[in-house]
Amino acid sequence: MKLKLLAGLTILGFATLVSSPVFAATTASGTVAVTATVASSVSLTFVSDPAGIALGGTGTSAATIAFGNVQAYGGVVPANVTKTVTGVVSWTLSTPFDVVVEVANQVSPSYTLTAQLAIADAVDTWKIGASTITSASATSLTAAGTYGTTAYTLGLTIPFTKAAGAINNTINFVATAN
Amino acid sequence: MKEQLRQNRIGHDATVLLSSHKMPKHLWIIAMVLALALLSVASATAASLTLTFRTDPSGIALGGSGTAAATINFGSVHAYGGVVPAGVTKSVNGTTTWTLSTPIEVKVTKTGLGTSVNYTMTAQLQSSGLTYTWKLGSATLTSAFPAMVTAAGVYGSKTAYTFSLTIPFSAAAGTVNNTLDIIVTAN
Numbered sequence: 001m002k003l004k005l006l007a008g009l010t011i012l013g014f015a016t017l018v019s020s021p022v023f024a025a026t027t028a029s030g031t032v033a034v035t036a037t038v039a040s041s042v043s044l045t046f047v048s049d050p051a052g053i054a055l056g057g058t059g060t061s062a063a064t065i066a067f068g069n070v071q072a073y074g075g076v077v078p079a080n081v082t083k084t085v086t087g088v089v090s091w092t093l094s095t096p097f098d099v100v101v102e103v104a105n106q107v108s109p110s111y112t113l114t115a116q117l118a119i120a121d122a123v124d125t126w127k128i129g130a131s132t133i134t135s136a137s138a139t140s141l142t143a144a145g146t147y148g149t150t151a152y153t154l155g156l157t158i159p160f161t162k163a164a165g166a167i168n169n170t171i172n173f174v175a176t177a178n
Numbered sequence: 179m180k181e182q183l184r185q186n187r188i189g190h191d192a193t194v195l196l197s198s199h200k201m202p203k204h205l206w207i208i209a210m211v212l213a214l215a216l217l218s219v220a221s222a223t224a225a226s227l228t229l230t231f232r233t234d235p236s237g238i239a240l241g242g243s244g245t246a247a248a249t250i251n252f253g254s255v256h257a258y259g260g261v262v263p264a265g266v267t268k269s270v271n272g273t274t275t276w277t278l279s280t281p282i283e284v285k286v287t288k289t290g291l292g293t294s295v296n297y298t299m300t301a302q303l304q305s306s307g308l309t310y311t312w313k314l315g316s317a318t319l320t321s322a323f324p325a326m327v328t329a330a331g332v333y334g335s336k337t338a339y340t341f342s343l344t345i346p347f348s349a350a351a352g353t354v355n356n357t358l359d360i361i362v363t364a365n
Contacts, residue, residue: 026291026364028227030246031304033357034312036278036343040351041256102273104257104347 040106044099044175049151052080052096065154067093072160086157090125094155101147101175108177111145114138118170125157126169133171144178224290227297229362232283234338238265240282250341252278257347271344275311279342286362288333294364297331300324304357311344312356319358331362 046063048055056064068078072091077083085091101111115128117135126133129152133139141152156167231248233240241249253263257276262268270276286297301314303321311318317325331337343354 026225026227026288026294027361028229028246028286029359029361030229030231030248031357031359032231032240032282032341033247033249034252034341034343034355035250036252036345036354037254038345038349038351038354039254039256039260041258041260043258102258102347104273104276105345105349105351107350 038105040177041104042106042111042175042177043102043104044173047098047100047149049080049096049098052098052151053078054080055097063097065095065097067156072158088160090157090159092155092157094153096151096153098149098151099173099175100149101145103147103177106177108147109144110178111147112143112176112178113141113145114174114176115141116172116174118172119168121167121169123159123162124167125155126171127155127157128152128171138172138174141173145175225364226289227291227362227364228287228289229360230285232285232336234265234281234283236265237281237283237338238263248282250280250282252343257345273347275344275346277342277344279340281338281340283336283338284331284360285336286331286333288364291364294333296365297333297362298329298365299327299331299360299362301327301358301360304359305355307354307356309346309349310354311342312358313340313342313344314358314360315339324359324361327360330365 043061045059045061046055046057048058053065053067056066067081069075070077070083070093072085077093078095081093081095083091083093099113101113103111115131115133116138117126117133120135128139128141131139131141142150154171158167229246230244231240231242231246233243238250238252241251252266254260255262255268255278257270262278263280266278266280268276268278284299286299288294288297301317301319302324303312303319306321308320313319314325315327317327319325327339328337341358345354
């Protein structure tokens, strides 16, 4: 009986020794809870077309086109700009540029794209592709654009009757996921 | 007094008086084992690690900064446009994925672990988040098993680890929630 008690105590001692934290790894734990609300979004950027004028701010959503000093007859036509003289009525400068539209976190097969002049211009004619752009309302350029890169041609028609001087305007584009 | 007593000092605190004549040999062994066990328990109680998360000067403001239970709330975020929270970097990877990343500070201190020179840190997601890619430092996290973040963390220093969440363009809009379980172990 005494021996059994001693044996029990010994086993208990060993068990306590072996199971003690000295033989276990010392650890600490913590948590970092993360929350984000992902919203769908559409990207619209302008990129210089290989066959078009070099855009200022290419690859951004705020591009610029500077035709420089141009004239109906003679003068220098910027690289990748086409000048067309229409009889003795008007002349037109045109150049392609790329519109890149991408969508994220939304199932969308296509997009609509509209354009509108920022400032009214009753004298010159502004076109994107075949669509005439005014400041009165947004003009639809496409109702089912394919995501990715699409080339559009900007056309600026200047009447012969217009006085020489600077022409400035801004075209506001809006792409909306369908 | 015939009984000869020997004083045997064990460790720093325990003093055991042993009788060399009356105490049988096996009782000595038992006594030693029990004493060692008691000592080991007593000394181990004092050994501990403390893990806290803090807002990094260049990172997003953590909820619960200075505690072991921090929160990161990115708010409403967009791949294109929108507002990126202060201390968060957004990068758009082509038309495939986009990533939010921010540094967080981790501080680990030790008590009673004189021989431990550094620590390992692992992290694991509580919920499966296969749609997204979760990273802490260079370790990609899953819920399947703990990923090694560092094998030799430095005690006492505020170490910045960059947390990143990569979201595929193909993922539906909505709320992303998960929790990182982080464990540090003394080496």
